[in-house]
Every structure is written in C-alpha cells, then in structure tokens.
Amino acid sequence: MVIPRSFYEGEDILEISKRLLGKKLCTLIDGQYTSGIIVETEAYKAPEDKASHAYGNKVTPRTKTMFSKPGTGYIYIIYGMYHLFNVITGPEGVAHCILVRAVEPLEGQEAMARRRSMSKVRKEMTNGPGKFSIAMGIHKGLNGTDLTQREQIWIEEGWPLTDPKEILVGPRVGMSTAEECSNWPFRFRIKGNRWTSKPDTVYYE
DNA sequence: CACCGGATTGGCT
DNA sequence: GCCAATCCGGTGT
Numbered sequence: 001m002v003i004p005r006s007f008y009e010g011e012d013i014l015e016i017s018k019r020l021l022g023k024k025l026c027t028l029i030d031g032q033y034t035s036g037i038i039v040e041t042e043a044y045k046a047p048e049d050k051a052s053h054a055y056g057n058k059v060t061p062r063t064k065t066m067f068s069k070p071g072t073g074y075i076y077i078i079y080g081m082y083h084l085f086n087v088i089t090g091p092e093g094v095a096h097c098i099l100v101r102a103v104e105p106l107e108g109q110e111a112m113a114r115r116r117s118m119s120k121v122r123k124e125m126t127n128g129p130g131k132f133s134i135a136m137g138i139h140k141g142l143n144g145t146d147l148t149q150r151e152q153i154w155i156e157e158g159w160p161l162t163d164p165k166e167i168l169v170g171p172r173v174g175m176s177t178a179e180e181c182s183n184w185p186f187r188f189r190i191k192g193n194r195w196t197s198k199p200d201t202v203y204y205e
Numbered sequence: 206c207a208c209c210g211g212a213t214t215g216g217c218t
Numbered sequence: 219g220c221c222a223a224t225c226c227g228g229t230g231t
Contacts, residue, residue: 060216208228214222
C-alpha cells in the first residue's frame with residue numbers, strides 16, 4: 001500500500017521522522033524496480049533550523065521544492081556529485097524535510113549492486129545517503145516527485161510501526177556551520193539494524 | 206580501524 | 219569565489 005499524503009501532513013517532524021523508519025522506499029527507474037526499508041532518518045525543521053536549506057524560510061530556485069506539498073521528494077546535489085533524497089513533510093508551505101540516510105536493501109539487490117559497481121551485496125552498498133541514491137537510481141532530475149503516486153519513486157508500508165524503544169536518537173551528521181543546531185538530537189535509526197550509516201555508540205538511548 | 210585529502214559542480218554571496 | 223546534509227582510497231597504527 002502506498003502511503004497517503006495524510007501521513008506526511010503532521011506538524012511534528014520528529015514524530016514523522018521516527019514513523020518513517022521501517023517504511024519501504026521503492027523506485028522504478030530505467031526499467032529497474034528496487035526497494036529498501038528506511039532504517040535511518042534525519043530531520044530538518046523549518047524555519048528555525050540553521051542546518052536547513054530553507055532556514056529563515058529562504059526561498060531560492062533550489063529550496064522552492066521544500067515549500068511544496070507534504071509527500072514530495074526533495075533531491076539535491078551535494079559535493080558536486082552525490083544526490084541526496086529527502087521527504088517534504090508538515091503543513092503545506094512549511095518547509096520541513098526529512099533526509100533518508102540509509103536503507104536495508106529488499107528487492108532488486110542485483111541491480112543495486114550493479115549500479116554501485118559491487119560484485120556482491122554488502123552494507124556499504126546502501127549505508128549512506130549518497131550511496132543508496134546511486135543504488136536505487138535516484139537523481140536530481142526526479143526532484144519534486146510526488147511520493148504518493150506509484151511512478152518512479154514512492155513509499156509504501158513496510159515493516160510494522162517501529163517500537164519507540166527500538167529507535168536510537170542522536171545528533172545529525174555533517175553539521176559544520178549550523179552552530180547551536182548542530183547538536184539537536186534529530187537523527188533516528190532502528191536499534192541494532194546493520195544497514196545504518198554509523199556505529200551505535202554515539203547515540204543516546 | 207582511524208585519520209586525511211581529493212573529487213567535482215551547483216548554488217549562493 | 220567559496221564551499222557543502224558525502225564518499226573513497228591511501229596511509230599509518
């Protein structure tokens with residue numbers, strides 16, 4: 001079942017970030033179907049979050065996607081070569097967005113390994129936001145995709161709702177210029193899952 | 206395993 | 219012109 005827009009409409013981005021864990025991210029790109037379970041997310045809370053591209057409700061050609069309907073995919077390029085996949089949430093016009101940082105590969109694993117130039121599946125295939133985007137064929141041309149339509153990228157119900165006790169919370173990754181926002185506990189992952197992007201150790205329970 | 210530098214380009218000042 | 223919500227390969231322990 002594709003997840004309906006109502007799932008993405010809530011005010012509480014931290015709650016939605018947690019509920020996104022265990023959901024199934026699917027792509028049908030270049031004729032290849034792939035899917036994976038979302039095992040790690042990071043929240044960017046508009047407009048007060050200095051780490052958000054839309055800090056202070058700044059609208060630019062890039063950030064305008066962040067102000068579109070909840071349930072829209074926001075994909076942008078970082079370091080000139082990596083495509084990072086985010087989900088827009090919150091009431092329409094509020095630029096909340098959730099970065100997906102890692103997925104556990106499910107269907108189409110051979111295609112994913114091929115796109116990553118790997119001879120076999122291992123955790124390095126999808127354990128980072130740039131990595132799984134390559135594996136699943138996600139690129140910036142799909143920025144603005146409606147994730148509630150089964151077209152090229154969509155999200156389905158996957159595993160049953162992750163028990164809050166099975167979620168680890170910690171600071172976000174790569175915060176160099178976000179000042180006091182750098183330490184906000186906005187990163188969520190499924191405890192003990194081996195497909196996430198960093199060791200368990202830095203996390204608060 | 207930890208640390209470090211280079212890759213590579215669009216977006217913004 | 220600067221630099222980023224990253225990744226990878228090389229080096230050293």
